[in-house]
Amino acid sequence: MSVSVRNPAPPINAGPPFVTASSRSRFDLRPIYEPLIFLLVTTAAYFVMPPNMQYVLGIAVIYALLATSLGVLFGWTGIYTFGHAAFFGIGAYATALLKEQAWGPLAFLGMSALIAVIAAVLIGLIGQRLAKVEFAMLTMIVGQIAYLLTFRVPVLQGDNGIYSIPRGDVFGIDLTPPVSFWWYSIIVVAIVMGVLRRIHLSPFGESLNAIRDDAVKAAAIGIPVKSLRLAAFALAGGVAGLAGGLFAQQGSIVTPSTLSFTFSGQIIIMALLGGMMGFWGPALGAILFQFINALVFGNSTHGTLVLGIILLAVVMLFPSGVLGVFARLRDLLMRSRSRQ
Amino acid sequence: MNVLELHNVHKNYGGPPVVQDVSLSIAAGQTVAIIGPNGAGKTTLFGVMAGEHRATKGSISLFGKDATRAGAQRLSHLGVARTFPVARYFLAKTVEQNLVIARDAHQSKYRNPVSRTPRSDEGIRTALRAVGLDELRHQPSNTLSHGDRKSLEIAMALTQNPAVLLLDEPTAGMGAEDIPRTIRLLKGLRESRPDLTIIITAHDMEVVFALADRVVLMANGRVALEGNPSAIRDDPLTREIYLGNSYEGDKQ
Amino acid sequence: MTLLSTLISGVAYGVPLFLVASGLTLIYGVIGVLNFAHGSFFVVGALLVTTIIGSTVPTVPTFIIAVLAGAAVVAAVGMLTETTVVRHLYRRDHITMLLATFAILLIVEGAAEGIWGNSSRAINKPEILSGSTQILGTTIPLYDILLVFVGAVVAIGLFLLINKSTFGRSVRAIAQDQVMGEAVGLNTKRVMLLVFGLGSALAGLAGALIAPNVSVSPSLGHAFILQSFAIVIIGGLGSVTGSLVAALLVGVSEAFAVAYATYLTGFTFYILVAVILLVRPRGLLGSAKLGRA
Ligand SMILES: Nc1ncnc2c1ncn2[C@@H]1O[C@H](COP(=O)(O)OP(=O)(O)OP(=O)(O)O)[C@@H](O)[C@H]1O
Ligand SMILES: [Mg+2]
Numbered sequence: 001m002s003v004s005v006r007n008p009a010p011p012i013n014a015g016p017p018f019v020t021a022s023s024r025s026r027f028d029l030r031p032i033y034e035p036l037i038f039l040l041v042t043t044a045a046y047f048v049m050p051p052n053m054q055y056v057l058g059i060a061v062i063y064a065l066l067a068t069s070l071g072v073l074f075g076w077t078g079i080y081t082f083g084h085a086a087f088f089g090i091g092a093y094a095t096a097l098l099k100e101q102a103w104g105p106l107a108f109l110g111m112s113a114l115i116a117v118i119a120a121v122l123i124g125l126i127g128q129r130l131a132k133v134e135f136a137m138l139t140m141i142v143g144q145i146a147y148l149l150t151f152r153v154p155v156l157q158g159d160n161g162i163y164s165i166p167r168g169d170v171f172g173i174d175l176t177p178p179v180s181f182w183w184y185s186i187i188v189v190a191i192v193m194g195v196l197r198r199i200h201l202s203p204f205g206e207s208l209n210a211i212r213d214d215a216v217k218a219a220a221i222g223i224p225v226k227s228l229r230l231a232a233f234a235l236a237g238g239v240a241g242l243a244g245g246l247f248a249q250q251g252s253i254v255t256p257s258t259l260s261f262t263f264s265g266q267i268i269i270m271a272l273l274g275g276m277m278g279f280w281g282p283a284l285g286a287i288l289f290q291f292i293n294a295l296v297f298g299n300s301t302h303g304t305l306v307l308g309i310i311l312l313a314v315v316m317l318f319p320s321g322v323l324g325v326f327a328r329l330r331d332l333l334m335r336s337r338s339r340q
Numbered sequence: 341m342n343v344l345e346l347h348n349v350h351k352n353y354g355g356p357p358v359v360q361d362v363s364l365s366i367a368a369g370q371t372v373a374i375i376g377p378n379g380a381g382k383t384t385l386f387g388v389m390a391g392e393h394r395a396t397k398g399s400i401s402l403f404g405k406d407a408t409r410a411g412a413q414r415l416s417h418l419g420v421a422r423t424f425p426v427a428r429y430f431l432a433k434t435v436e437q438n439l440v441i442a443r444d445a446h447q448s449k450y451r452n453p454v455s456r457t458p459r460s461d462e463g464i465r466t467a468l469r470a471v472g473l474d475e476l477r478h479q480p481s482n483t484l485s486h487g488d489r490k491s492l493e494i495a496m497a498l499t500q501n502p503a504v505l506l507l508d509e510p511t512a513g514m515g516a517e518d519i520p521r522t523i524r525l526l527k528g529l530r531e532s533r534p535d536l537t538i539i540i541t542a543h544d545m546e547v548v549f550a551l552a553d554r555v556v557l558m559a560n561g562r563v564a565l566e567g568n569p570s571a572i573r574d575d576p577l578t579r580e581i582y583l584g585n586s587y588e589g590d591k592q
Numbered sequence: 593m594t595l596l597s598t599l600i601s602g603v604a605y606g607v608p609l610f611l612v613a614s615g616l617t618l619i620y621g622v623i624g625v626l627n628f629a630h631g632s633f634f635v636v637g638a639l640l641v642t643t644i645i646g647s648t649v650p651t652v653p654t655f656i657i658a659v660l661a662g663a664a665v666v667a668a669v670g671m672l673t674e675t676t677v678v679r680h681l682y683r684r685d686h687i688t689m690l691l692a693t694f695a696i697l698l699i700v701e702g703a704a705e706g707i708w709g710n711s712s713r714a715i716n717k718p719e720i721l722s723g724s725t726q727i728l729g730t731t732i733p734l735y736d737i738l739l740v741f742v743g744a745v746v747a748i749g750l751f752l753l754i755n756k757s758t759f760g761r762s763v764r765a766i767a768q769d770q771v772m773g774e775a776v777g778l779n780t781k782r783v784m785l786l787v788f789g790l791g792s793a794l795a796g797l798a799g800a801l802i803a804p805n806v807s808v809s810p811s812l813g814h815a816f817i818l819q820s821f822a823i824v825i826i827g828g829l830g831s832v833t834g835s836l837v838a839a840l841l842v843g844v845s846e847a848f849a850v851a852y853a854t855y856l857t858g859f860t861f862y863i864l865v866a867v868i869l870l871v872r873p874r875g876l877l878g879s880a881k882l883g884r885a
Contacts, residue, residue, distance in 0.1 A: 132686065307698050319688055
């Protein structure tokens with residue numbers, strides 16, 4: 001007897017028909033207008049800033065994408081990873097190594113994402129049966145291996161890094177001037193953020209949240225926990241890789257520091273600063289972090305020590321980040337208003 | 341035809357076996373109650389039947405096909421729905437959203453990562469009404485009472501149109517008025533779906549007698565007795581097992 | 593090289609790995625905290641010894657004192673970490689703890705860079721220990737024998753401590769069930785602090801012992817974190833016996849690769865990890881809790 005012969009259940013207690021009244025509109029436009037607002041606000045800010053701050057913002061929006069990809073893991077799915085810089089670095093090195101190819105910049109980004117996805121799938125498969133904490137350790141190991149490889153594999157040039165990565169041109173527009181590169185990068189970032197937002201709101205995204213909240217229950221109701229975790233890891237890896245490609249084009253140089261575990265820590269701090277749980281939290285955190293960094297530390301590459309202290313302070317004092325603080329303030333306001 | 345068959349199933353958590361040598365055949369449409377003192381291994385056996393745990397020894401077949409290594413997700417799609425002794429659901433969601441997730445998981449909607457926002461439908465409202473949660477559907481689920489949480493979990497299972505329903509202590513924590521309603525709900529389910537197989541565990545004998553066609557008494561991980569409810573009730577061994585346990589319970 | 597000398601150098605290679613990994617897994621098994629900063633504690637142990645010994649050729653007592661001082665200071669750092677940070681986060685979720693210890697890793701490593709700079713340091717062994725001896729016709733470095741000896745002492749000591757002492761009994765009880773432990777009147781707070789200190793001391797000891805064999809710099813920790821994490825994973829998180837087995841396996845296979853299959857040198861480790869993870873994803877000894885190890 002096969003399973004499909006099962007009878008469909010007749011309705012239980014068939015009641016009167018009713019109109020489905022969902023609180024949400026049929027078409028959720030958030031994946032469209034939110035990235036658009038993001039694009040407009042950052043661009044407006046870009047054009048009123050002095051050039052040195054424009055430079056900071058240019059990197060910040062790339063990091064915003066990177067931090068969001070980390071949010072896919074920490075925030076959406078509950079996968080803890082401490083080697084996320086590896087995927088960013090893999091993407092950056094992919095674009096750097098392929099620089100001789102006569103491709104358009106978008107093709108480089110595609111390749112960066114693709115190679116990072118392949119790496120993420122391989123790591124995800126090896127770690128598929130590990131528990132959360134062990135997987136976190138594995139990601140750190142992998143991140144370290146990727147970092148060490150840049151010194152062992154001759155074409156990766158060790159500490160010197162890879163230079164003169166071209167920006168190329170898109171639709172006939174030369175991306176070398178900073179302003180054209182701004183438009184190129186913010187449009188790419190906004191589009192990818194929109195796609196991620198759409199994924200976040202889809203049943204796939206809901207399933208990831210379910211896995212995060214209770215993996216046993218999720219499996220019991222038929223959510224394929226393992227393959228969705230793998231999919232989330234691949235998605236996050238791919239987006240981080242794409243951000244890495246963008247970063248390589250932006251700075252035209254790639255060095256091992258893009259893969260270092262200090263940088264992995266920095267990505268975590270950025271995402272945590274904004275708040276891992278909300279969709280826009282990590283992006284907000286990344287931009288905030290870059291500006292705090294630039295204004296307070298004069299944009300020098302500050303030490304591991306300071307990073308550690310910031311991370312510890314955020315974890316212990318504001319575990320849900322800036323968005324969490326906003327939410328708490330709003331709660332307080334509402335409560336005091338209702339008391340009056 | 342038996343829906344579910346267990347052959348010499350063993351399970352341990354790395355230590356001594358918690359379920360030992362359990363063999364059961366459960367026919368379609370039966371309601372079976374698994375009873376036994378605390379720690380007898382009922383929940384563990386449920387976990388094995390639902391694929392949460394893999395049997396350390398023995399085999400399981402579902403609809404005549406081997407399902408020993410199927411895993412929870414696969415079994416869920418084959419029609420096995422289960423609840424947990426302490427209700428498990430998604431605390432951050434509303435009551436209705438929990439059902440939407442259960443339905444979408446069952447219909448494999450997650451396969452489309454860019455589809456539209458999941459919405460409620462008639463099946464979900466029907467399930468909510470059946471367990472008496474219709475009015476609370478927009479409540480955050482973490483505000484529910486203990487009994488309502490159990491009801492929510494049953495409703496999630498109902499949206500999945502199961503062939504085998506595993507209910508682990510479905511009435512634990514429910515108020516006096518919710519227990520009869522749950523019994524009525526399950527009875528109604530059996531009437532409307534004669535082929536639905538229900539397996540429950542319960543410490544509440546009222547529930548067992550109201551529903552079960554057959555009772556399996558477990559003790560120390562083994563099946564001690566099996567038979568119709570009144571035969572189990574009248575068997576001296578039942579008394580002995582429960583009394584023996586309560587005696588030990590006093591000592592602690 | 594003979595079989596025997598290969599074996600001994602492999603075990604000697606595995607001993608520091610075992611020390612680091614057993615401290616990590618001990619803390620995890622009892623307290624349930626994965627201390628990401630463990631690798632940086634290891635480096636602090638090594639750096640301290642380089643400072644104490646400097647460029648002298650130490651006598652045996654000086655060396656022993658230096659090593660013990662390294663372990664003790666690191667134990668203190670560990671206990672400070674427990675009281676200032678870790679203790680306050682037991683009630684928070686898993687991820688908060690991971691992030692906090694990761695932050696401590698960054699802090700300790702950053703501080704080590706600040707104190708000792710980025711340059712590498714090398715120190716001398718005591719004169720007696722820098723020679724070698726003949727066993728069954730093969731030459732074996734004395735320092736390797738010392739490492740093997742220390743490894744054995746620590747392994748046996750840990751076994752006795754956990755399984756035979758009263759302290760061990762409370763440790764096992766708390767590892768099984770913290771709430772129950774508290775309920776039957778154990779001072780869980782103190783036991784957890786001591787376990788954290790002991791685990792950290794093992795990392796410090798490993799660092800101190802390895803200092804004469806390698807060039808020491810704050811980034812020494814990176815390679816070691818990598819290997820000790822992997823050993824903990826393949827040995828089974830929470831199992832001290834598992835990390836012993838895994839560390840020896842890694843050490844011996846590396847030594848055999850060096851002796852008989854040079855093209856595999858440096859890779860055996862990754863191969864081992866990948867194979868074991870694929871074959872036994874829960875680690876060699878499962879994720880046996882400390883109480884049952
Ligand atoms: N995850 C686990 N790890 C280790 N031991 C477990 C685990 N779950 C249950 N046990 C042990 O297995 C035994 C059987 O437990 P189980 O929960 O299956 O019993 P039960 O019959 O459902 O009891 P109750 O009536 O209290 O619900 C108990 O001794 C319990 O301590
Ligand atoms: Mg139970």
